[in-house]
Amino acid sequence: xxxxxxxxxxxxxxxxxxxxxxxxxxxxxxxxxxxxxxxxxxxxxxxxxxxxxxxxxxxxxxxxxxxxxxxxxxxxxxxxxxxxxxxxxxxxxxxxxxxxxxxxxxxxxxxxxxxxxxxxxxxxxxxxxxxxxxxx
Amino acid sequence: xxxxxxxxxxxxxxxxxxxxxxxxxxxxxxxxxxxxxxxxxxxxxxxxxxxxxxxxxxxxxxxxxxxxxxxxxxxxxxxxxxxxxxxxxxxxxxxxxxxxxxxxxxxxxxxxxxxxxxxxxxxxxxxxxxxxxxxxxxxxxxxxxxxxxxxxxxxxxxxxxxxxxxxxxxxxxxxxxxxxxxxxxxxxxxxxxxxxxxxxxxxxxxxxxxxxxxxxxxxxxxxxxxxxxxxxxxxxxxxxxxxxxxxxxxxxxxxxxxxxxxxxxxxxxxxxxxxxxxxxxxxxxxxxxxxxxxxxxxxxxxxxxxxxxxxxxxxxxxxxxxxxxxxxxxxxxxxxxxxxxxxxxxxxxxxxxxxxxxxxxxxxxxxxxxxxxxxxxxxxxxxxxxxxxxxxxxxxxxxxxxxxxxxxxxxxxxxxxxxxxxxxxxxxxxxxxxxxxxxxxxxxxxxxxxxxxxxxxxxxxxxxxxxxxxxxxxxxxxxxx
Numbered sequence: 001x002x003x004x005x006x007x008x009x010x011x012x013x014x015x016x017x018x019x020x021x022x023x024x025x026x027x028x029x030x031x032x033x034x035x036x037x038x039x040x041x042x043x044x045x046x047x048x049x050x051x052x053x054x055x056x057x058x059x060x061x062x063x064x065x066x067x068x069x070x071x072x073x074x075x076x077x078x079x080x081x082x083x084x085x086x087x088x089x090x091x092x093x094x095x096x097x098x099x100x101x102x103x104x105x106x107x108x109x110x111x112x113x114x115x116x117x118x119x120x121x122x123x124x125x126x127x128x129x130x131x132x133x134x135x136x
Numbered sequence: 137x138x139x140x141x142x143x144x145x146x147x148x149x150x151x152x153x154x155x156x157x158x159x160x161x162x163x164x165x166x167x168x169x170x171x172x173x174x175x176x177x178x179x180x181x182x183x184x185x186x187x188x189x190x191x192x193x194x195x196x197x198x199x200x201x202x203x204x205x206x207x208x209x210x211x212x213x214x215x216x217x218x219x220x221x222x223x224x225x226x227x228x229x230x231x232x233x234x235x236x237x238x239x240x241x242x243x244x245x246x247x248x249x250x251x252x253x254x255x256x257x258x259x260x261x262x263x264x265x266x267x268x269x270x271x272x273x274x275x276x277x278x279x280x281x282x283x284x285x286x287x288x289x290x291x292x293x294x295x296x297x298x299x300x301x302x303x304x305x306x307x308x309x310x311x312x313x314x315x316x317x318x319x320x321x322x323x324x325x326x327x328x329x330x331x332x333x334x335x336x337x338x339x340x341x342x343x344x345x346x347x348x349x350x351x352x353x354x355x356x357x358x359x360x361x362x363x364x365x366x367x368x369x370x371x372x373x374x375x376x377x378x379x380x381x382x383x384x385x386x387x388x389x390x391x392x393x394x395x396x397x398x399x400x401x402x403x404x405x406x407x408x409x410x411x412x413x414x415x416x417x418x419x420x421x422x423x424x425x426x427x428x429x430x431x432x433x434x435x436x437x438x439x440x441x442x443x444x445x446x447x448x449x450x451x452x453x454x455x456x457x458x459x460x461x462x463x464x465x466x467x468x469x470x471x472x473x474x475x476x477x478x479x480x481x482x483x484x485x486x487x488x489x490x491x492x493x494x495x496x497x498x499x500x501x502x503x504x505x506x507x508x509x510x511x512x513x514x515x516x517x518x519x520x521x522x523x524x525x526x527x528x529x530x531x532x533x534x535x536x537x538x539x540x541x542x543x544x545x546x547x548x549x550x551x552x553x554x555x556x557x558x559x560x561x562x563x564x565x566x567x568x569x570x571x572x573x574x575x576x577x578x579x580x581x582x583x584x585x586x587x588x589x590x591x592x593x594x595x596x597x598x599x600x601x602x603x604x605x606x607x608x609x610x611x612x613x614x615x616x617x
Contacts, residue, residue: 002554009303016310016325025320030576031584034320037572038313045306048299055299062553067355071521075348075542078525079535094525095518098351102358104514112515113522120526128177130530 002057010049017042067101074098086135091117142485149191150489153198156182157494160202164218165209166523171219174203175456182460189464189479194486196460200453201253201490204436205498208245208429209505213238214520216347220338220566221404221432223559226346228424237422238509239368242502244422245429246495247375251382252430253491256390256437261484264473267394267441274395276581277588278595279574282395282402283567285602290405290563300556308564309571311336319576331536340528340537341544341565345558347524348545351517353552365510368502374422381411381423382430389431393438400435400451401566405559407431437487444468444480 020038074097082090092114099109124130156178163174175196182195207218212229225245232241274282287305314325315335326332354360385407392406393399404427411420411427420427442448447469449455461468466479473480498505511519528541548558582588590596 001550005550005554005556008550009307019325023317023320023322023324025322030319031579032576034317034322034324037575038310038324041306041309041313045303045310048303048306052299052303058554062549063356065355067358068352068549071351071355072542072546075521075525075545076539079539079542082529082535082538091522091525095522098518098521099514101355102514102517104512109514109518113518116519116522120522124526124530129180130177131533132526132529 001059001061002052003059004061006049006052006057010046010053013042013046013049017046070101071098083133084135087121087132088114088117089135090133091120145485145489149194149486150493152187152191152195153486153489153493154497156195156198157202157205157490157497160199160204161206161209161494161498164203164206166206166527171200171203171207172453172456174206175200175453175460179456179460179463183463189466190482190486192460192464193479193483194489196457197483197486198490198493200436200457201249201433201487201494204433205246205249205494208249209242209508212241212245212425213506213508214347215350216520216524217342217562218339220342220401220562221428221435223342223346223562224404224408224428225425225432227408227557227559228420228422232421232425233509234363236363236366239366239502239506240371240374240422241425242505243368243370243499244375244378244425246498246502248378248382248385248426248429249433250491250495251379252386252389252433253437254488255383255386256393256434257484257487257491259390259434260437260440260487264441264445267438272446273592273594275592276574276577277591278598280571280578280589281595281598281602283571283574285598285605286402286405286567287564287571288602289605290402290409290560297555301560304551304556304558304560305564308561308566309568310564311341311561312565312568313572319573329536331532331534334532336540336565337528337531337537338566339531340541342562343524343528344541344544345548345551345561347520348541349548349552349558351520352545352549354513354517360513362510362513365506368506370499378423378426381414381426384410384414385427385430386434389434390438392431393435394441399439400432401563403431403435403438404428405563440483444472444483447472 017039020035020042023034023038025033074094078090078094081093085093092110095113095116096106096110099113100106121132124132159178160174163177164171178199179196182192182199185192185195187195207222208225208229211217211222211226213233215226215230215233217223217226229241229245232238287309312335314332316323316326316333323333388407388410389400389403392403395402407427407430408420408424411423415423436451436453439449439451439454443454443458445468447458447467449458458468466472466476508516524541525538528537529535531537551558551561578588579585582591590599
């Protein structure tokens with residue numbers, strides 16, 4: 001999928017340079033300023049992306065299936081519910097979901113996911129002193 | 137000197153070293169935790185034990201080495217590097233795992249780490265005062281030249297097309313500019329999002345690019361069977377044939393590691409690049425693991441030099457280590473070597489002991505660690521997803537970062553599917569900040585004159601070297617095609 005990536009990077013580089021125009025500073029001690037470096041990077045990225053266009057990029061798309069979409073969607077749902085449901089419940093759901101995506105045995109998957117989430121919660125909260133959301 | 141070394145060999149200290157190496161390995165194995173966080177998490181534990189200073193030093197160095205090795209385990213077996221320098225190990229290490237040679241790669245990593253670690257300690261003991269003055273000669277202009285050299289020469293090393301390597305590097309540089317710019321007090325590319333002011337965290341970037349994209353790739357064939365795990369048998373010949381690789385890696389790693397800021401990352405990339413040239417761009421296999429691992433460990437010893445002689449921590453890990461040293465009442469600096477020779481030698485002793493213990497502990501455990509791969513795929517991947525989420529969340533305790541990780545996972549997947557190498561993205565991301573900062577600092581010193589970039593002999597030498605390397609690589613490519 002070189003074509004879409006090259007297209008995306010070309011447009012992205014243009015936007016990146018365009019946004020850099022807005023960075024302004026009044027400091028005399030900073031002759032280069034905050035926008036010069038991004039402009040240089042963006043220009044080079046644009047030039048290289050356009051070069052890739054001219055090298056007969058392949059337009060073949062990877063085998064994206066509903067499973068890919070489900071994983072990314074699942075992560076965003078997780079973001080939305082983590083604080084409310086708490087780490088153990090939310091993570092059990094997330095991990096069980098991934099088990100399902102890999103067509104694993106559901107019942108065993110849920111039990112293992114729960115044990116995994118619970119042990120990570122205990123390890124992080126009580127041993128490493130990194131609190132995870134408790135929920136509710 | 138002898139006393140310091142003898143101190144490290146006391147039974148209590150040996151036991152502490154073994155304990156530290158083991159715990160460090162376990163914590164370092166968790167994706168996204170990595171050595172810096174492992175030490176930061178475990179320091180209170182080491183201090184709470186109420187030990188004499190030299191024992192604390194021993195526990196800390198053992199934890200450090202252990203966590204670095206643990207990091208290599210998750211890098212080689214799962215393709216989830218926890219540090220920038222480990223991303224190079226991922227290139228050949230993970231390829232070996234996919235061919236069923238993960239055990240050999242792990243053992244090689246342990247041996248090369250030991251080799252680079254111990255040999256560089258010798259260098260530390262001999263050259264510490266000499267090398268600290270060499271690190272001091274690197275001002276902003278020299279740093280900028282070094283970054284240009286590193287990025288232009290190292291970005292194409294992971295194979296594939298030069299163009300794609302360059303694009304990946306530029307993408308990494310672009311990611312590095314996100315966030316609050318301290319020089320001008322301008323927020324760049326944050327889109328008004330406060331949680332982007334601190335920039336994209338390294339852990340979020342690597343976990344997203346590597347771990348999440350790995351799971352996305354695995355989802356292409358959700359019903360594939362696990363590969364049978366082959367039991368690894370230690371082969372002395374395998375290690376012996378890589379001795380030149382390890383030696384070169386150690387020397388490069390040690391010298392580059394002395395430079396504050398970029399040492400470990402540049403060292404591991406540079407040693408890999410050098411090894412590629414040395415082997416006429418043939419696939420490196422085990423040597424591709426040996427070179428960066430030896431360099432990485434040598435660099436972490438090299439990073440101790442500015443810490444001990446100047447009191448300047450050169451890396452995140454040595455900064456954490458500095459905090460620990462201060463906590464036990466040791467002030468590293470120009471007078472450290474003359475005032476506390478006993479502690480210096482105890483430290484050298486503890487580093488040697490840490491390395492030996494780690495090797496003795498982990499070679500027999502290689503076959504235990506590769507059992508990770510015999511976990512059924514339907515449960516291994518949920519574990520990777522969960523550990524990724526936890527690692528990313530624990531950086532800033534922010535769910536926003538988890539969303540960012542998911543998006544970066546898509547980016548990583550798209551890049552991998554179209555033949556872009558991921559390692560240069562990480563290289564650009566890590567060096568980008570330092571590169572811009574040193575350029576702007578140099579310009580601030582000269583008041584905007586570009587001549588400052590070529591004002592010292594060292595800077596000119598680096599520029600010349602960069603140009604020569606570029607021409608050499610272009611020459612080579614036009615030769616082949």
